[in-house]
Amino acid sequence: MEEKAIWEGIRKGDKSALKKIYDQFFSALYTYGLKITQSSADTEDAIHELFLDIWKYREGLSDTTSIRFYLYRSLRRKLYKSHTLSEKILRPDVLLDEVQEHSVETKLVEEEEKRQLSARLQEQLDTLSERQKETLLMRFYGELSYKEIAEIMEINEQSARNLVTRGLEYLRKTMKTWFLLMIFYLAN
Amino acid sequence: MNNYKEFRPVDFAADVDFIRWIRSPESYPDNTRFWSQWLESNPEKEADVLEAEKLVALFGYPDDVAAHRATLWDRIDTSLEASEATGKQIKMAEKAFNWNALVRYAAVFIIVLTVGAFWYLNKNERPLATMAAKATVYQNINENPKTILLEDGTSVILYQKTRLKIHPEFNVNERKVEVEGKAYFEVLRDEQRPFFVMAQGVTTRVLGTSFW
Structure with a gap:
């Protein structure tokens, strides 16, 4: 369904249109929130509130707003309301523990590799600046344009572009080291 | 492209x-x-x-993302249905809330009225204390002398280009005035409240007489 048609459906009170948006965007919204707050419960609360808001204020929705942009801007506001930047603690250890707990022998090595990557990613993301981290998450999970990212983060478009590119260059450099570490880890 | x-x-x-x-x-x-x-x-x-x-x-998704998607939608759906079902009740609750609000506004109104009344009564009892802080200034810019009657009964004739400043607490415990220029005072005698005239930095105490 086209964006306009979905907005229109929601405005008319069609709950299946709301479900459509939810199904299409949940995975990305959830992962984005999880990587910012590192709390599944907080992220779910924020998404819950976000969809109730869309429904509650559906008559005021304007179909000129891109759905993605609307969802990420609103979710971000909600996440930051409950999670101020300064309160955030880096918890890569927790993630690593979870990873190891899940890794029973029956799991494929490939799966293990994916988990390791995801845990390492979180670690690496946490060493980036908040802005760098957020622009990367918005680009990769939100698939937002630089213009949209810039508007949400209140920076200019060129800065958004630079933050993404520099963040990726950093990840690329460290990635090579991880693969070596991982091979070492898996070999043991 | x-x-x-x-x-x-x-x-x-x-x-x-x-x-x-x-x-x-x-x-x-x-x-x-x-x-x-x-x-x-x-x-x-x-x-x-x-x-x-x-x-x-x-930048992948966590493995359990599908499970979270399902459980959270159930939660959202339940909330949506609950809010629709209680729509009418909420409206009624809003009315009740308005009555509460009215009572609150009335309470605030009464408090303001009471405080206002106290203030008004105190003002009448102690006029000089509450009027405070502002000195009254008379100035004669005309060529002809000007006679002023002060609130304690003293009369002052101000000559040309003369300024007379009455102390804010004039007639409370004492009577203090400041003169710049030329003036003629007929001071009403009051030993409880001595009359002071300050002119060119010199303060003079007067009990009750007339002087230049």
Whole structure:
């Protein structure tokens, strides 16, 4: 369904249109929130509130707003309301523990590799600046344009572009080291 | 259209169309077709594309994302139904709330009225104390002398270009005035409240007489 048609459906009170948006965007919204707050419960609360808001204020929705942009801007506001930047603690250890707990022998090595990557990613993301981290998450999970990212983060478009590119260059450099570490880890 | 031939691995990885091709090839068939063809005609970029793919793969979803999607939708759905079912009750509750608000406004109104009344009564009892702080100034800019009757009964004749400043607490415990220029005082005698005149930095105490 086209964006306009979905907005229109929601405005008319069609709950299946709301479900459509939810199904299409949940995975990305959830992962984005999880990587910012590192709390599944907080992220779910924020998404819950976000969809109730869309429904509650559906008559005021304007179909000129891109759905993605609307969802990420609103979710971000909600996440930051409950999670101020300064309160955030880096918890890569927790993630690593979870990873190891899940890794029973029956799991494929490939799966293990994916988990390791995801845990390492979180670690690496946490060493980036908040802005760098957020622009990367918005680009990769939100698939937002630089213009949209810039508007949400209140920076200019060129800065958004630079933050993404520099963040990726950093990840690329460290990635090579991880693969070596991982091979070492898996070999043991 | 982007100039993909010039792209480095990080540029590919940051490109939304590229990300979509790697992550959800089925959802965007046109995009997928484009990238397959492009890679076929630019085989020298394969290594860069592979590296970019690894970067995109870093940003995956957690394994349990589908389970979270299902349970959270149930929660949202329940909340939506609950809010629709209680719609009428909420409206009634709003009315009750308005009565409460009215009572609150009335309470505030009464408090303000009471405080206001106290203030008003105190003002009448101690006029000078509450009027406070502002000195009254008389000035005669005319050529003819001007007679002023002060509140204690003293009369003053101000001559040309003379300024008379009455102390803010005049007639409370004492009577203090300041003169610049030429004035004639007929002071009403009051031993409880001595009369002071300050002129050119000198203060003179007067009990009750007339003087220049």
